[in-house]
Amino acid sequence: MTGQVITHRHDDYLRDLLQRAGLRATRQRLGLAELIFGRGERHLTAEELYGEAIQAGMRLSQTTVYNTLHQFTEAGLLREILADPRRIYFDTNVDPHHHFLDEDTGEMEDIPMDSVSVMGLPTPPAGKMIEGVDVIVRVRRPDTH
Template sequence: MNNSALERGTEWLAQGGLRPTRQRLSLASLLVGDGVDRHVTAESLFALSAQSGEKVSLATVYNTLRAFCAAGLMNEVVVDGSKSYFDTRIDDHPHFYWEDTAELTDAPKDQLEISGLPDAPEGTEISRVDVVIRLRRA
């Protein structure tokens, strides 16, 4: 891993108030080291980590992704009950889910209009709205 990727990873972890352990730094560098936002599953990040020569268990990848989300560094996007993606872009934006490739990509934010939401039940507040538009080739 190059120095700029490690620097970006270290800065990113600091933004979330997370201690830069070896495993966190390795995964953070893979996620944000090139400055490009990405959508990953735990499995795809695990494979990327193995390709880079870093030995991290799948359980550690899951736990680390959850820690990144809890720190506000990533958002988890649940596509269906059994498939979660983790997004390094944390502003509100919609997604396309490509059913034929199981890929999640950003959808144009400026083309989405939400005219209203139902009232939240008493004693609660809406924390986030996820919009996932499922696509299949015609």
């Protein structure tokens, strides 16, 4: 069971990660954290994570998955990306960066911050300053016919 091996290797690390973020390391949070953070950098939706959790044999509701993702986001462990009104991605890379979004597959890929320069930004409304610009470059395969 490769899954078991990974669990044990990551367990202390994940427990630590949650505790440093101010979250109690419950079994459910640890289980979800393993799925989220145990596989390298990821962009995943709540639906995907729920599917993975069920597959991994966890017994939990979709609401628990949503709540946990939002707790992780608020604690700074994840970054929320609103790709379109129907899809929210949770990104394990919380450093500022941009994204390619494959419109056909829904797959997201990082673009380093310094590979994009945004020019000609409008003057922000009175009394406000620009905090950041997140670029989503939408891609698809060219039509082959």
